Amino acid sequence: MATATTTPEPWFLSGNYAPVPDELTETDLEVTGEVPPELSGVYIRNTPNPKDGKGDHWFFGDGMVHGVRLEGGKAAWYRNRWVQTTKLERGLGAMDPEAMMDRTASAANTHVIGHAGKILTLEEGSFPYEISGELETKGCLDYGGKLQTAFTAHPKLCHETQELHFFGYGQLPPYLTYHVLDASGDLVHSAEITVPGPTMMHDFMITRDHAIFMDLPVTFDLEKAMKGDIPIGWDESYGARIGIMPRFGTNDDIRWFEVDPCYVFHPLNAYFDGSKVVCDVGHHEYMWRDSMDDFAPSYMHRWEFDLESGAVGSNRLDDVSHGFPRVDERVIGLKHRYGWAVGSRPDGSEREGMDAASVVMRYDMQTGGSTYHDFGPTAQAGEFVFVPRSDAAAEDDGYAMGYVYEQSTDSSTLVILDGANPSDTPVATVKMPRRVPHGFHGSWIGD
Ligand SMILES: [Fe+2]
Numbered sequence: 001m002a003t004a005t006t007t008p009e010p011w012f013l014s015g016n017y018a019p020v021p022d023e024l025t026e027t028d029l030e031v032t033g034e035v036p037p038e039l040s041g042v043y044i045r046n047t048p049n050p051k052d053g054k055g056d057h058w059f060f061g062d063g064m065v066h067g068v069r070l071e072g073g074k075a076a077w078y079r080n081r082w083v084q085t086t087k088l089e090r091g092l093g094a095m096d097p098e099a100m101m102d103r104t105a106s107a108a109n110t111h112v113i114g115h116a117g118k119i120l121t122l123e124e125g126s127f128p129y130e131i132s133g134e135l136e137t138k139g140c141l142d143y144g145g146k147l148q149t150a151f152t153a154h155p156k157l158c159h160e161t162q163e164l165h166f167f168g169y170g171q172l173p174p175y176l177t178y179h180v181l182d183a184s185g186d187l188v189h190s191a192e193i194t195v196p197g198p199t200m201m202h203d204f205m206i207t208r209d210h211a212i213f214m215d216l217p218v219t220f221d222l223e224k225a226m227k228g229d230i231p232i233g234w235d236e237s238y239g240a241r242i243g244i245m246p247r248f249g250t251n252d253d254i255r256w257f258e259v260d261p262c263y264v265f266h267p268l269n270a271y272f273d274g275s276k277v278v279c280d281v282g283h284h285e286y287m288w289r290d291s292m293d294d295f296a297p298s299y300m301h302r303w304e305f306d307l308e309s310g311a312v313g314s315n316r317l318d319d320v321s322h323g324f325p326r327v328d329e330r331v332i333g334l335k336h337r338y339g340w341a342v343g344s345r346p347d348g349s350e351r352e353g354m355d356a357a358s359v360v361m362r363y364d365m366q367t368g369g370s371t372y373h374d375f376g377p378t379a380q381a382g383e384f385v386f387v388p389r390s391d392a393a394a395e396d397d398g399y400a401m402g403y404v405y406e407q408s409t410d411s412s413t414l415v416i417l418d419g420a421n422p423s424d425t426p427v428a429t430v431k432m433p434r435r436v437p438h439g440f441h442g443s444w445i446g447d
Pocket of ligand 1: 153154266
């Protein structure tokens with residue numbers, strides 16, 4: 001008699017990384033504590049959720065947005081919806097040539113942002129997909145045919161000008177293009193930037209005056225892609241450089257600074273201080289050397305690029321590994337005092353998978369200290385975003401919110417922390433009708 005054998009599921013299809021099978025709508029959610037009455041809007045987070053329950057890597061699953069509407073001191077509803085892209089409709093895999101060539105074939109699984117009255121779901125190889133405030137897909141955006149490249153999942157919104165600065169990278173030339181949407185959402189600037197080859201450029205930075213690109217040694221290998229293998233990996237021989245140019249600049253304006261080989265998925269923020277561009281980033285010593293499971297943890301790190309002397313400063317700021325660094329959106333490109341991230345436990349025990357963590361931390365760059373909210377050893381928090389109490393509120397006067405999964409009960413909550421006192425008992429904990437799988441990034445979309 002044949003013996004049945006089972007292959008263990010990879011980590012990204014197990015536990016709370018596993019996808020959920022359907023879409024729910026639940027109203028009038030149970031709350032412990034008080035939803036602050038000044039919060040009126042929807043918190044939406046994006047998550048890879050393969051419709052067929054399978055996949056080659058966490059990064060490739062079909063995008064599903066999970067949203068909670070807060071208004072009048074209540075948690076009015078929870079909804080989760082797949083983003084209805086052409087990739088989902090046609091059932092394409094991430095390595096499918098049809099998906100790689102068609103920019104509408106987005107996984108739409110990485111981030112969700114608000115800009116110019118629209119809510120955009122983003123995945124870095126494709127065009128954005130717009131969704132409604134109730135998470136229904138409205139359609140793919142190509143800006144009147146003007147957008148000719150992919151659209152990063154990490155654009156930067158300038159709070160002062162409401163311009164959205166972003167870039168697109170490609171595995172074929174042009175490898176890198178810088179773009180700007182104006183405050184009304186029109187594509188008003190596109191400039192090709194020369195880099196030595198195709199790299200995975202996940203994120204970038206702005207200051208009030210500059211756009212900043214990270215050309216780091218996670219490179220694409222087209223031969224591997226043609227064979228259907230995962231085409232991305234560490235290549236230290238590529239070198240590592242940071243390009244700084246004026247906002248709305250072109251390739252003629254960029255200045256490259258060499259740094260030690262490393263990878264940065266996510267910067268915290270950047271700003272211009274005297275003659276220096278200061279970049280606080282989540283710095284990995286290496287990324288994907290032997291496989292996509294072979295990566296170094298990220299630590300908060302400060303680069304300082306002196307535009308007068310050409311000197312580069314490079315210093316680790318702490319010894320607690322973290323994921324998902326975020327600042328108050330109002331200070332993007334400006335000097336920040338605080339930063340939010342999920343962190344490893346203070347006892348140094350390892351985080352599970354890439355980013356889930358049981359601690360949410362608030363960095364204080366002025367004092368150099370950190371404040372923690374510890375959800376307990378069996379809790380796994382995703383990204384937390386800061387929401388100011390009002391537009392004029394101080395940088396810590398508001399709330400930090402995100403989904404927290406509790407392993408012992410296989411359930412999730414939306415947790416709202418006091419921005420000034422994050423260690424305190426949460427201001428509110430909203431019970432989700434079902435676990436919310438671990439995912440990537442989200443935003444508070446205020447009314
Ligand atoms: Fe990201």
